């Protein structure tokens with residue numbers, strides 16, 4: 001699958017998944033999750049196919065894909081760092097950590113580095129508020145992030 005999802009496979013994928021969700025009320029979210037589970041992201045090219053399959057507008061599908069942070073519109077990097085942006089982590093210096101993390105990893109929040117090594121994504125509370133600022137690195141929680149932790153994370157993802 002290419003990064004823009006420009007492939008006949010995409011149409012086949014939607015044809016296969018949509019009937020599982022089309023008749024349910026609120027079928028859009030589970031269908032989007034199913035697409036992302038299968039190919040790792042929801043390509044822009046999937047939006048009109050999903051809209052047609054569920055008989056809803058493209059704007060509605062696009063709105064949901066862009067509203068929920070869980071949906072990726074491009075393929076993820078080989079490593080994924082999710083940094084908590086919720087209130088408790090912000091109160092513990094999260095904004096400065098985010099700036100330092102972006103600088104050290106060489107990627108903006110919400111983006112994947114040009115070489116595909118790492119994606120930096122926001123997450124909103126990991127349930128570890130008392131020991132923030134926190135992140136998930138390839139699904140593994142990392143608490144009390146400071147400059148040393150950023151170095152370790154960067155080394156771990158080859159940045």
Ligand code: FES
Nearest residue numbers: 084086089126129
């Ligand atoms: S606010 Fe960051 S873990 Fe809860």
